[in-house]
Amino acid sequence: MFRHTILTIIKTMKKLLLLIYFFSVSLMANELPELGSSSDTIFSSADEDKISKQILYQVNKNPLVVNDIEVDDYLGNLGRRLLTGTSIASRDIKFFILNDSTINAFATLGGVIGVHTGLFLAANSESELASVLGHEIAHISQKHLPRIIAKQKRDSYKTTLALAFALLVSRSNPDLAAATSTAANASAVQNTLDFTRKHEQEADREGIKILDRAGFDVRASIDFFKTMQKGNQFSQGAAPAFLRTHPITSDRISDIQNRLSEYPYKQRMDSDNFYYVKGKIKAFLEQKKTIIKILETNIKNKSYINEAGERFALTYAYLRSNMIIKARNELENIKKKKTPNPMLLNLEAIILIQEGRITEATKLYKKGLSSFPSHRAFVYGLAEHYIRSSNTTVAIDLLNDYLLIYPEDPNLYELMSKAQAKEGKVLLQHENLAEAFYYRYNIKDAITLLDLAVRAKDGNFYEKSRVESRLKELQKELELFRKGL
Ligand SMILES: [Zn+2]
Structure with missing residues (x-):
């Protein structure tokens, strides 16, 4: 600023x-x-x-x-x-x-x-x-x-x-x-x-x-x-x-x-998310070992503004170093004092997956989604899990539901492309990856991928014409972009 x-x-x-x-x-x-x-x-x-x-x-x-x-x-x-x-x-x-x-x-x-x-x-x-x-x-x-x-x-x-x-x-x-x-x-x-x-x-x-x-x-x-x-x-x-x-x-x-001086004094409580987001950013700074040492020392000396936020950072730092047991202990420390929160639930689901407790992780993602339907980390986590475990049709249904709500989310398209690839659907794989590029503002690469999608041999008539018209649309947009209006 x-x-x-x-x-x-x-x-x-x-x-x-x-x-x-x-x-x-x-x-x-x-x-x-x-x-x-x-x-x-x-x-x-x-x-x-x-x-x-x-x-x-x-x-x-x-x-x-x-x-x-x-x-x-x-x-x-x-x-x-x-x-x-x-x-x-x-x-x-x-x-x-x-x-x-x-x-x-x-x-x-x-x-x-x-x-x-x-x-x-x-x-x-x-x-x-x-x-x-x-x-x-x-x-x-x-x-x-x-x-x-x-x-x-x-x-x-x-x-x-x-x-x-x-x-x-x-x-x-x-x-x-x-x-x-x-x-x-x-x-x-x-x-x-x-x-x-x-x-x-x-x-x-x-x-x-x-x-x-x-x-x-x-x-x-x-x-x-x-x-x-x-x-x-x-x-x-x-x-x-x-x-x-x-x-x-x-x-x-x-x-x-x-x-x-014109404004009255106002006391305001910060949201837990403010401290958790700071924690998540901190956890990925420095070298893996260094950040763990810094955060452990901070907690030992109580030198933090928000204890849960600092422990949240340390939990992610442990995960980053594959120290799963320590991560779990730290999470339990936070849970003792804090109310359920989507970022805490997501962290727990990630730990459950690392612990190999996949069924519980899936359950937790679903529970998280029903309580906090707009928290997309759950959707990403769940879809990734379904794709990894070859449950691709379930992944595709879930992603389709969320693409209706977030039609400009490149991550959803990228996951969809992965799921379609696993299903062996070439046209749909390229088409979705093209949209991921498009919503990351990379029109040129989006066009390249749509070109590939058009030439795929597995699309039906409806899919082919959809991809062709999208390709024309993007080519026009790129042209306008280069020419000026
Ligand atoms: Zn300024």
Whole structure:
């Protein structure tokens, strides 16, 4: 949130940055969508949609993006709750988490919001996390990025996009990452400050309203500034140098403090899921042995904010190292004190499978689904189990039911493709994998797979014509994407 590297960078492209810019532009030149040629100062919704898809394609390709349905759903639900009542409530804003220990979050063109694991783990309360998301949502609802670009040449959106990509790409390349952060520091020159300050203030003020409307503690927005300076064992404390020396922080803090005086004090209980999601993220950090040692020490010394959350992390860390008995003991510790929760049930089902108690695991997944029908981890777990145990028709029925509810879930299509492969159905295998690619915003590979599906020899007339018309549809979409509207 507070870094807004992209915003800061656009105006001050220094030497290093130019290098990255040219690198990424040449890399992306063929993939950048052409935008409509309207003379509007701000992008049309069709343009934003194209940009959004392109960014989400990059996001889905990035190996450091956390790909876990429980984490994704938690963040998405929190985000949607904050969006309610804003001017962009009807827009499909997408959220994702990037595995990066620095404390940062950013909103890009196209309504995509990224959060670093470092920021998530630094947040001491759900309200603190919500304050960051609210601030980023405000940047989008106030159209800050399109406005900045409209002020310059409209074509400079490519620069912004390329930089957004460069940031995403650089995460998997340490050399580039260093260059990006050096460039960001170097480019934090005074001439952009006025510009950013105004937007930051607007996003802060709007963010507080968003936070309040969604029932969170508005004071968390100020608490998070302090949290950010300190960091913790999983988050690199203190904002980057350019923010620390930046007068913006004290200005912003006093402005926020003024606003907060209008709001009454509000005590708010955090959801268990907030701590469990943090736990799940923590469990997969560091080396297997290291994270176990860290978490065991934390629990021994009672140095945690939430005991169940820390034990939840340790349980997953044990599982990661195949220490099943220890995982089971830890889970029992949590269960003694906590009420049933979908993330706890899912963890127990995973442990049951590791223990070889498959019938009990299946029962638990089913029980979980009937109590928490929207918790997709149960569907994935159950379908995987059915596929593994060659119960493919049951898996296909289950997946079909859930595809009706979540017709854009790539994981469901991927599982369906696996099930169909096991049944020996070539057309259906390729068709479903094509949809998985399509909903991961990879139209090109989706088309390749539909091509294979068309040529499969086992489809009936109805299936063949369905695949053919879908193929035409996607080819048209790709063409539109390349041509502009
Ligand atoms: Zn901001």
